[in-house]
Amino acid sequence: MDNELKNRSGFVNILGIPNSGKSTLINKLVGKKISIVSHKVQTTRFCVKGISLYDIDKEKGIQSQIIFIDTPGIFDAKRRLDKAMVSAAWSELKYCDNVIFIHDVSRAKINDETLKIIEKLIKIKASVILVLNKIDLCSKDKLLERTLNIEKLFDFKKIFMISAKNGSGCNDLLSYLAGIMPVHPFLYDKDTISDLPEALLASEITREKLFNTLNQELPYNLMVETEKWLINPNKSINIEQVIYVNKESHKPIILGKGGQNIKRVGIASRKELEELLNCKIHLFLFVKYKKNWMEDPRKYSSIGLDFNA
Ligand SMILES: Nc1nc2c(ncn2[C@@H]2O[C@H](COP(=O)(O)OP(=O)(O)OP(=O)(O)O)[C@@H](O)[C@H]2O)c(=O)[nH]1
Ligand SMILES: [Mg+2]
Numbered sequence: 001m002d003n004e005l006k007n008r009s010g011f012v013n014i015l016g017i018p019n020s021g022k023s024t025l026i027n028k029l030v031g032k033k034i035s036i037v038s039h040k041v042q043t044t045r046f047c048v049k050g051i052s053l054y055d056i057d058k059e060k061g062i063q064s065q066i067i068f069i070d071t072p073g074i075f076d077a078k079r080r081l082d083k084a085m086v087s088a089a090w091s092e093l094k095y096c097d098n099v100i101f102i103h104d105v106s107r108a109k110i111n112d113e114t115l116k117i118i119e120k121l122i123k124i125k126a127s128v129i130l131v132l133n134k135i136d137l138c139s140k141d142k143l144l145e146r147t148l149n150i151e152k153l154f155d156f157k158k159i160f161m162i163s164a165k166n167g168s169g170c171n172d173l174l175s176y177l178a179g180i181m182p183v184h185p186f187l188y189d190k191d192t193i194s195d196l197p198e199a200l201l202a203s204e205i206t207r208e209k210l211f212n213t214l215n216q217e218l219p220y221n222l223m224v225e226t227e228k229w230l231i232n233p234n235k236s237i238n239i240e241q242v243i244y245v246n247k248e249s250h251k252p253i254i255l256g257k258g259g260q261n262i263k264r265v266g267i268a269s270r271k272e273l274e275e276l277l278n279c280k281i282h283l284f285l286f287v288k289y290k291k292n293w294m295e296d297p298r299k300y301s302s303i304g305l306d307f308n309a
């Protein structure tokens with residue numbers, strides 16, 4: 001049989017409550033930043049695919065292409081945007097051969113949100129791999145106790161203990177997943193690592209810098225849109241982005257004293273974009289008040305969310 005016919009390719013959905021480390025994990029497994037990370041809950045707003053190629057047999061050139069799907073954190077959503085995010089997280093499940101359920105072991109307990117997800121996974125008879133994350137923050141005894149308690153709740157197909165942040169255990173997880181992907185020709189081009197268009201990634205990078213630069217008073221309800229993308233003759237790129245806030249009072253928070261804050265955000269975002277896109281970037285940020293952007297259906301469809309979820 002032709003070696004190409006021995007390749008594997010399939011989908012792995014990463015599910016979990018907000019802040020459990022889903023995006024940190026996908027970035028680690030793909031080996032490149034494709035999804036933004038912050039210490040705040042509900043950072044990821046829409047599903048992002050990240051693709052990893054793993055050599056199963058280097059000599060024979062047999063590889064496994066694992067298409068990971070990072071999803072918004074699942075919780076008891078009430079507001080429209082939150083509901084749309086949670087619905088998006090569950091919606092990708094139907095395409096997936098495997099599900100990773102990620103649990104943050106540094107949490108004091110297995111909370112209700114976690115139990116609700118497990119209940120649903122039981123109901124839909126999903127094939128689930130449990131990934132216990134943030135083991136760098138947890139003692140061995142606590143980790144053992146948590147493992148015993150959580151494995152009672154569901155017949156997990158396999159359990160891994162990892163730190164998505166420092167990478168421990170991540171190779172074992174990747175190698176296991178590579179081996180269980182179905183034998184199938186690559187579903188995506190060999191060189192593709194993400195399905196996120198560059199302009200959307202650029203908006204996300206700026207949103208991440210806002211989340212990470214602003215502290216407690218950060219208006220969670222902000223959104224960033226890349227409105228202009230102009231490639232100059234010298235190959236540098238001019239990017240114009242608008243940060244939408246839905247309260248006038250949020251504008252000065254984002255700008256900061258004498259515009260210091262927005263300046264910091266702009267510098268951090270530009271630096272990262274230059275690294276990711278490998279060229280010089282001229283980034284221009286604007287802050288605009290837009291009443292109720294969260295009630296505008298177009299803002300949902302532009303990032304693949306269902307306004308009526
Ligand atoms: N110490 C430690 N921190 C981690 C680890 N994994 C993730 N984090 C941190 O946990 C926080 C949340 O990480 P994210 O990857 O954004 O979590 P998420 O599950 O994608 O969150 P949402 O998108 O909001 O659902 C960030 O501050 C990460 O740096 C880990 O293994 N160890
Ligand atoms: Mg995330």
